[in-house]
Amino acid sequence: MKCNNLFKSCLVSLAFILFVTSTAMSGQKKISVRVDGLSCPFCAFGLEKKLKSIEGVEKIEIKVNDGLAILAFKDGANVDEKIIKQKVKEAGFTPGAINPISTIEKKVNGDKIELSIKGMSCESCVKRVTDALNKINCVNNIVVDLQGEKASFICTDTKFDKTKFVKAVDDLGFEAALEKK
Template identity: 40%
Template sequence: MFRSLLMALVAIGLASAAVAAQPRYQIEVAGLACPFCAYGIEKKLRAIEGVERVETNIKEGTVVVVLKEGATLDRARVERAVREAGFTLKGFRPVSPGGH
């Protein structure tokens, strides 16, 4: 039983490490003011290949994009998606996992 518990804990630890390795980017957006705005920008960003999750903070005007492991994201693609959603990209930077 102890061995099974130990194996489960190791598996959880490895899964956590894999999630932590996922690339993340913080995007600053001019004009992000309401949930409808957030929906529009999230929809465009999720359509980018390799994007796993999008987290929007309307109050701060920021969006965190989490990529699938091994995926990449460049400023030009993000800028195009933000522009197509009707907004202006103010900032684009990688962030450490867990940090916003």
């Protein structure tokens, strides 16, 4: 009898865990998928075509240099990892980790800083700029716009020397300047 009750308890616990997990995944709006084997825009096009066939996918961004596919889902869409991995395989690639992406920026008080940046040419440049700015303690909510040639972020230290932001980006080989407000 004890064994039967233990079995029922385990079964109920497992059902609860599965419910919580599926609810958490279905509530996600954006996910990143590691894709091994991406090497060119043609590869990205083939992958995007397969991923677009997944029900509920609203927008896809393929980052060839980073080996990532970012999928944005419609509200209420079910995110099924098995289907995503299957579509990546059908496109001829090896699927890796699938991770949720927080679409909620943390609310931070401070100065909004904008830098114009010349010389960025790809997503790798964007990542390098983002990483360099992230190393500065007071920097939060970084958005680097490749086409717009700029970066914007919040600096929580109002007394911080703003020219250090320019130097951090210039040291990467780009030309940065503080935007006038």
